[in-house]
Structure formats: C-alpha cells, structure tokens
Amino acid sequence: MSTTTAQRTTSATSATSAGYRTLWRWHFYAGLFVMPFLVVLAITGTLYCFQPQIEPLLYPHHLIVAPQATPRLTEDALLAKARAAMPADARAVTAPIANAPERSTEFIFRLANGEKQSVYLNPYNGEVLGTLSVERRFMQVGRMLHRKLLLGKPGELLMELAACWTLVMIGTGVALWWPREKTTARAALLPRFSLRGRALWKNLHTVMGIWLALGTLAFVLSGLPWTGSWGKQFKALASAANLGAPPGSWGGLPLRSAMPGMVMDDLPLPLTPWAVGNTPVPQSADAHAAQALPLGRIVALVASLGVPGGYDIVLPTSATGVYTVSYFPADPKDERTLYIDQYSGAVLKDIRYGHYGAVSKAVSYGTSLHMGRYFGVANQILCAAISLGLAGMAVTGCVMWWKRRPQRSLGAPSRERAAPPMRGWKTGLVLLGIVFPLMGATLLAVWLADRTIFGRVARQPA
Structure with a gap:
C-alpha cells in the first residue's frame, strides 16, 4: 500500500x-x-x-353482575336510584352506556368540591353496588402518570x-x-x-x-x-387548515352560538376522539315551558341512529345544555359524536369519521394502535x-x-x-x-x- x-x-x-x-x-x-x-x-x-382486562379484576363487586333473564330497569329508573344514593348537592354529569349483560350500570357525578365520583348499580334490580372516585381509580392514576407524572402542566411538558x-x-x-x-x-x-x-x-x-x-x-x-403543548398547537393548526374536523361536519340544522369557551375537550368524558377536541359545543333552544327529554328517550334515539352500546352521554347541566354522545370505539371508522337538543331531541350536530380531515384520520388510527385497541x-x-x-x-x-x-x-x-x-x-x-x-x-x-x-x-x- x-x-x-x-x-x-x-x-x-x-x-x-x-x-x-x-x-x-x-x-x-x-x-x-x-x-x-x-x-x-x-x-x-x-x-x-x-385496562379492559384489569379493571374487572380490581373492582369485581362494582363492575360485574350476574346476568339475569329478567328485563333491565330503564335508564331513567336507574339514574333516579343513583341520584338518591348520592349527596343532594351532587350533580349527574355523565352516563356511560354499556349493554353487556354482565356489566353494571355506571353514572358519574360531580360533587360539591369539584371531584367526580362514579356510582354503580345492578341494572336488573337497581341495587347500589358502591362508588369509586374517578380521579383516584387505579387506571386513572396510571393514565395521569403516563401523561403528566401526576405533576400537572410541568409533568405534561x-x-x-x-x-x-x-x-x-x-x-x-x-x-x-x-x-x-x-x-x-x-x-x-x-x-x-x-x-x-x-x-x-x-x-x-x-x-x-x-x-x-x-x-x-x-x-x-x-x-x-395528544400532548398539552405541541399537540394542542398541532390540533389547532390542523383544524385551521381543514385537516382536522372541517366546518363541513356541521349538520344541516341552524345552530345557536356555542357556549363561550366550551369545546369537546372541556366535557367530563374519559376519552374524546382527537379530531373533535376543539369542536364548539352547541346549545339547546332555551324552552322554559318545555320539559327536558328523559335519558331513556335519548338512549333510544341514539340506538335508532345506528350507534351501539359502549358510548358515553354527557348530560345537560343547564337550561341551554345539550346531550352530548361520544362513541369512541376500537375502529376509528365507527367514531361518532352527536349533540342532541335536550327538549326537542333534534340532532344539532353529527360528526363522523368521514367528516375528518386527512391529519385527523391518521391520528385516529395512530391512537387506536397506540392504545392497543385496533386489532x-x-x-x-x-x-x-x-x-x-x-x-x-x-x-x-x-x-x-x-x-x-x-x-x-x-x-x-x-x-x-x-x-x-x-x-x-x-x-x-x-x-x-x-x-x-x-x-x-x-x-x-x-x-x-x-x-x-x-x-x-x-x-x-x-
């Protein structure tokens, strides 16, 4: 060399x-x-x-019931029993709808101190099975560790x-x-x-x-x-570029102005599809003389619209509030978000996967795979x-x-x-x-x- x-x-x-x-x-x-x-x-x-396998093992007496041949009680009867079991100043905010015969019925209440608590009932006889703190449940603590180390905004960053x-x-x-x-x-x-x-x-x-x-x-x-800083800005950018949930997702009915500052991410839901997080929440027509529709009517309406069990309903908490239905299944193509007037039952907005922009569709599939839900x-x-x-x-x-x-x-x-x-x-x-x-x-x-x-x-x- x-x-x-x-x-x-x-x-x-x-x-x-x-x-x-x-x-x-x-x-x-x-x-x-x-x-x-x-x-x-x-x-x-x-x-x-x-989580689907672990939680029933952690809370079997709250989540699991023996299936019975007798008909289940109506949602309104169960909600009345749940309200009777909670403090008078507690307000029902969310109703998870699960139709599995072996699962209990759950309602989530917000207490006077701002904490959220779940009450569980036997759907066949209305027996109250117990309560659990939403924030202190084992899986929720794990989720908050995963997202922000239980340190709030600094941990999230x-x-x-x-x-x-x-x-x-x-x-x-x-x-x-x-x-x-x-x-x-x-x-x-x-x-x-x-x-x-x-x-x-x-x-x-x-x-x-x-x-x-x-x-x-x-x-x-x-x-x-899903992060609190970059993810939030990315979501806003995707929405502004019509790559998130575009304006075309709005239904054909005229809408009253949304509650100031209230978007989907602000609602008491365990999980919300990423695409609709920044979607403004519409209002019901303020009908003082009318009675709000009972929860059972809303559940029947949602079923008639083709949404199966396994979704959450956010209950209206004011005279102009709406019933918000959030269906967040394993397959993103079936995701559905509906806003229903609490008096007339009119569907004010119905957002489906087809309304999402390209970025939101990709994020939806990524989320499902990330959480181990897709297959x-x-x-x-x-x-x-x-x-x-x-x-x-x-x-x-x-x-x-x-x-x-x-x-x-x-x-x-x-x-x-x-x-x-x-x-x-x-x-x-x-x-x-x-x-x-x-x-x-x-x-x-x-x-x-x-x-x-x-x-x-x-x-x-x-």
Missing part, C-alpha cells in the same frame, strides 16, 4: 471514529434524559393498554420533552448500529450470548434497540398529537412487548454506563478534536428543533452545556 493510500485510509477511519463518538455522545445525552421517563411510560402504558428526545435517541441509535464493516444480517440482528461482560450488555442493547426502533417511532409519533388482544400484546422492551433498553443502557463509568464524572463519551462537520445530522437536529420548539430550546441548552461544562476531549472506552 502506498503512503498516500495509507494516509487516506487512516484519515477515513479517523473521521468515521470521530463521527461515531459524536453520535454516541448525543445518544448518551438523549438516553440520560429519556430512559427514566421511558420506564414510567412503559409500565403505565402496558397497564393502561390492558416533561413527558412531551421525553417523547421528542426519544426521536434523537432513535436516530443516533440506528446510526451507531449501522454496519460500518462487512457483517452478516444474523450478527447485526440477533444477540450474541457467547459474549461476556459489558460486550454482552452492549450487544443486547444494540440488537433490542434495532428491533424496537420502528415500534418506538410509531409510539412517539402517535402520542405527540384486539394481539394489538395489546404487541404494544406491551414494545413498551416492556423499552424498559429493558433502559436497564441495559444503565448497566453499560455503570460498568464503564469513571469516578467523579458524568461519564459522557468524549468529543473528538477533529470531528467531521456532520452537516446532515446538524440539519436534522435544527429541523427537529423548529418542528418541536420546546425540544429546540433544550437542544440548545444541552449543546451549550456540552461545550462549556462537559467539554472533555479525553478518550473513553467504546
């Missing part, structure tokens, strides 16, 4: 090594921040995914940041794995249990990461539209495998760091003096920072900290 050729080879190897270490450094920073949140997301997400930084972790992780020398698919995609020590942990971490990368990306992209138990198992696999990634990453950590140091991979420009990666990070401004601010902060605080150049073992 000539001297010139040898110099070129050495230079190329050095550049590749420098690029590798730069990617590794950013992968380390992303993992350092993301991994603790991924453990929380993995555990709470898996539990919430199996932290979880959003963790999701955005996961994109950096995925990108740098795939780049670190990408074969730089001739290798077989088996060596790249299957773990090598013959290795020992840190080499085995690194191999497990790498292979698991590649298998989980696509599912993790799908999780992140389908979850971000039944197989979807639940797939989501659980991805979630628990991410928790495993956190464990292997921590073990690798622990085994190579230096004393009295963060242990970040060192930065090379002659690192290549890596313009493509820098451009990608800038674009991510523009699309996700909150992430962009933290990217800048990490970059500044990396240059000023953690700017060591000494090599550490790979």
